[in-house]
Amino acid sequence: MTDSGRAERYRTRMQRKKEVIDEAIxxxxxxxxxxxxxxxxxxGKSSSAFGMMARALGHGMRVGVAxxxxxxxxxxxxxxxxxxxxxxxxxxxxxxxxxxxxxxRDTETAxxxxxxxxxxxxxxxxxxxxxxxxxxxxxxxxxxxxxxxxDLKNRPAMQHVVITGRGAPEALCEAADTVTEMxxxxxxxxxxxxxxxxxxx
Amino acid sequence: MTDSGRAERYRTRMQRKKEVIDEAIxxxxxxxxxxxxxxxxxxGKSSSAFGMMARALGHGMRVGVAxxxxxxxxxxxxxxxxxxxxxxxxxxxxxxxxxxxxxxRDTETAxxxxxxxxxxxxxxxxxxxxxxxxxxxxxxxxxxxxxxxxDLKNRPAMQHVVITGRGAPEALCEAADTVTEMxxxxxxxxxxxxxxxxxxx
Numbered sequence: 001m002t003d004s005g006r007a008e009r010y011r012t013r014m015q016r017k018k019e020v021i022d023e024a025i026x027x028x029x030x031x032x033x034x035x036x037x038x039x040x041x042x043x044g045k046s047s048s049a050f051g052m053m054a055r056a057l058g059h060g061m062r063v064g065v066a067x068x069x070x071x072x073x074x075x076x077x078x079x080x081x082x083x084x085x086x087x088x089x090x091x092x093x094x095x096x097x098x099x100x101x102x103x104x105r106d107t108e109t110a111x112x113x114x115x116x117x118x119x120x121x122x123x124x125x126x127x128x129x130x131x132x133x134x135x136x137x138x139x140x141x142x143x144x145x146x147x148x149x150x151d152l153k154n155r156p157a158m159q160h161v162v163i164t165g166r167g168a169p170e171a172l173c174e175a176a177d178t179v180t181e182m183x184x185x186x187x188x189x190x191x192x193x194x195x196x197x198x199x200x201x
Numbered sequence: 202m203t204d205s206g207r208a209e210r211y212r213t214r215m216q217r218k219k220e221v222i223d224e225a226i227x228x229x230x231x232x233x234x235x236x237x238x239x240x241x242x243x244x245g246k247s248s249s250a251f252g253m254m255a256r257a258l259g260h261g262m263r264v265g266v267a268x269x270x271x272x273x274x275x276x277x278x279x280x281x282x283x284x285x286x287x288x289x290x291x292x293x294x295x296x297x298x299x300x301x302x303x304x305x306r307d308t309e310t311a312x313x314x315x316x317x318x319x320x321x322x323x324x325x326x327x328x329x330x331x332x333x334x335x336x337x338x339x340x341x342x343x344x345x346x347x348x349x350x351x352d353l354k355n356r357p358a359m360q361h362v363v364i365t366g367r368g369a370p371e372a373l374c375e376a377a378d379t380v381t382e383m384x385x386x387x388x389x390x391x392x393x394x395x396x397x398x399x400x401x402x
Binding site: 006007010011024025030031032034036038040042043044045046047048049050051052053054055056057058059061075076077078079080081102103104127128160162173176177178179180181182183184185186187188189191192193194195196197198199201 | 207208211212225226231232233235237239241243244245246247248249250251252253254255256257258259260262276277278279280281282303304305328329361363374377378379380381382383384385386387388389390392393394395396397398399400402
């Protein structure tokens with residue numbers, strides 16, 4: 001094909017693409033608070049939530065975070081975001097559950113944590129709430145899914161909520177507006193590389 | 202089962218989980234700069250890269266960003282991160298390609314952009330580099346994959362690089378340490394909800 005032929009085909013292809021995209025944008029005309037689920041076994045669930053958080057802060061929005069499993073307080077994200085205005089950050093977990101090995105205590109911790117989340121879900125001044133690793137307390141039965149779904153449903157209309165964690169329950173995905181599954185195609189960890197600061201921590 | 206039976210089974214299960222995890226941690230003992238690819242059609246690729254960026258900044262690391270497609274400069278992530286110390290931010294695209302519809306111009310823009318990236322890939326003071334939506338210039342042939350792979354390979358040993366975008370070329374995935382595919386299970390946009398500030402923008 002000649003150069004001008006290639007250029008013309010490229011122009012036509014992009015013109016068609018633009019039409020499809022413009023149409024889709026015109027169709028999507030509602031504004032509402034979204035419920036997003038980031039699940040799957042792959043890397044990037046929590047980091048994606050924290051990226052949306054950066055976006056929201058860039059628009060001057062207020063953000064609340066609740067971390068359910070990580071009891072550690074030396075993560076990069078926490079160190080970074082705690083320094084920002086407009087951020088409320090709660091660490092509600094007591095470390096990984098396989099460290100405590102005590103069902104009753106884990107249940108109590110999770111339920112105390114949910115009470116904190118309930119307050120955020122009633123506060124219309126919070127534009128975005130990140131519930132990091134909430135799927136685990138649900139999976140292990142520490143929290144009642146019906147209660148959680150009900151509280152999410154009754155939140156302020158324009159409040160966005162992002163939930164992360166493996167194995168999101170089906171009913172939660174049904175209630176969500178957007179569900180993304182992260183799949184590991186390949187992972188450095190399995191090749192013997194340890195968790196790296198700034199990437200995993 | 203009795204309550205104490207449940208508690209005991211829980212303890213045993215978590216104990217086993219802890220052993221598996223501790224073993225994996227012991228095995229993963231190398232430190233190195235990672236090449237991560239975030240690809241797939243789902244939501245969360247760029248936001249995940251920006252979340253890692255927040256992590257890295259929390260550890261006092263320096264981060265460079267190059268955005269290849271987005272020519273818009275009103276995104277939340279840009280507004281937010283440009284205000285942070287330790288961040289170098291380049292917008293190298295001239296808007297979506299389906300807006301320009303000019304192959305020669307798009308190619309020139311991308312190649313000028315890559316020259317900027319090359320400088321970052323030679324700068325050991327940058328701990329993390331985010332190449333946002335780099336897959337598109339590769340897919341459309343604006344950049345030569347061999348050149349890109351070679352520059353990535355010769356970067357400083359401890360420098361992490363995160364590349365986002367749909368349809369990452371196979372050779373790029375082969376060169377990567379970690380590849381995550383994001384899949385849309387459900388997307389609010391398809392249900393007529395427009396892109397939301399703080400979530401999509």
